[in-house]
Amino acid sequence: MPELPEVEVVRCSLAPRLVGRRFESVEVRSPGLREPLDRAALEGLAGRRILALRRRAKYLLIDVEEGRTLVLHLGMSGRLTLAPAGEPPALHEHLAFRLDRLDLPEHLDAWREGGEGWRLRLVDPRRFGLAFVLPTAVLEGDRHFAHLGVEPLSEDFSGAALRRAARGRRGPVKSFLMDARVVVGVGNIYASEALYRAGIHPNRSVARVAAARWCRLAEAVVAVLRQAIAEGGTTLNDFVDGEGRGGYFQVSLSVYGREGEPCPRCATPIRRAVHAGRGTFYCPRCQR
DNA sequence: CTTCGATCCTGAAGGC
DNA sequence: TGCCTTCAGGATCGAA
Numbered sequence: 414m415p416e417l418p419e420v421e422v423v424r425c426s427l428a429p430r431l432v433g434r435r436f437e438s439v440e441v442r443s444p445g446l447r448e449p450l451d452r453a454a455l456e457g458l459a460g461r462r463i464l465a466l467r468r469r470a471k472y473l474l475i476d477v478e479e480g481r482t483l484v485l486h487l488g489m490s491g492r493l494t495l496a497p498a499g500e501p502p503a504l505h506e507h508l509a510f511r512l513d514r515l516d517l518p519e520h521l522d523a524w525r526e527g528g529e530g531w532r533l534r535l536v537d538p539r540r541f542g543l544a545f546v547l548p549t550a551v552l553e554g555d556r557h558f559a560h561l562g563v564e565p566l567s568e569d570f571s572g573a574a575l576r577r578a579a580r581g582r583r584g585p586v587k588s589f590l591m592d593a594r595v596v597v598g599v600g601n602i603y604a605s606e607a608l609y610r611a612g613i614h615p616n617r618s619v620a621r622v623a624a625a626r627w628c629r630l631a632e633a634v635v636a637v638l639r640q641a642i643a644e645g646g647t648t649l650n651d652f653v654d655g656e657g658r659g660g661y662f663q664v665s666l667s668v669y670g671r672e673g674e675p676c677p678r679c680a681t682p683i684r685r686a687v688h689a690g691r692g693t694f695y696c697p698r699c700q701r
Numbered sequence: 702c703t704t705c706g707a708t709c710c711t712g713a714a715g716g717c
Numbered sequence: 718t719g720c721c722t723t724c725a726g727g728a729t730c731g732a733a
Contacts (some may be wrong), residue, residue: 416726446729447709471727489726490711505711539710539728584704593728600726649726650713689705
């Protein structure tokens with residue numbers, strides 16, 4: 414489900430409601446997701462105040478007091494949302510973090526609704542997600558992060574950076590764009606969309622992409638990701654932000670999921686192919 | 702070293 | 718209506 418824009422949308426929606434509060438208690442309701450859950454480490458977050466919400470690649474990072482960071486990954490089907498503390502657990506609710514209550518004037522205290530406070534919960538039917546705790550200071554050295562490439566919305570990302578990373582490599586440019594060692598956060602939806610915007614055929618070998626086209630591709634990646642964030646992410650099936658609201662970018666998708674529909678630019682029917690087992694959508698006329 | 706395919710899991714959708 | 722197959726936004730591992 415979530416690629417970079419969706420994780421960013423979750424982060425932005427939750428940050429104002431989480432930063433400054435404490436995890437009052439932590440409930441670990443499943444033995445594991447993609448990896449076993451460290452019950453003691455997660456429960457050890459109880460009582461700590463939330464300092465910041467950050468993102469690295471598709472990981473959401475929740476920094477808490479005393480130098481710890483809760484790392485969450487939503488996998489394919491994960492949802493991270495707020496719910497009233499008294500609401501019964503959802504199906505596949507693997508983690509629940511009960512939040513403390515802010516001492517606000519009553520007319521400002523939305524948290525007072527229901528009288529029981531709120532909880533942050535991770536629901537993930539397919540259990541492809543991750544949840545673990547790391548010391549904040551050594552986060553980047555962890556095996557989940559050590560190999561990751563450049564952030565596409567950072568200043569370090571450019572056509573030149575892509576071209577450099579492509580040196581000595583082969584294979585289709587679509588697989589290259591989805592390789593987290595090259596650039597992070599670009600998943601199956603936005604890889605198709607960025608290649609369409611750049612006019613590059615997904616099957617083109619990385620060895621045959623000219624310098625100017627690497628620049629167009631980098632610009633297309635940034636434009637697609639920024640627009641998707643602005644539109645609240647892509648809700649194809651089940652993506653929602655921290656408040657349970659869906660996104661709108663699915664309306665703006667040019668090719669993804671549109672096999673047989675006319676290309677927005679030239680009306681040629683959109684085609685579907687498969688790269689590394691994943692569906693790829695493209696216009697055979699606009700993309701070369 | 703890279704690249705590809707299989708794999709973890711549930712649920713939605715489509716064919717019959 | 719119901720049963721069966723196929724496919725899905727990610728990331729890792731082993732094989733070649």
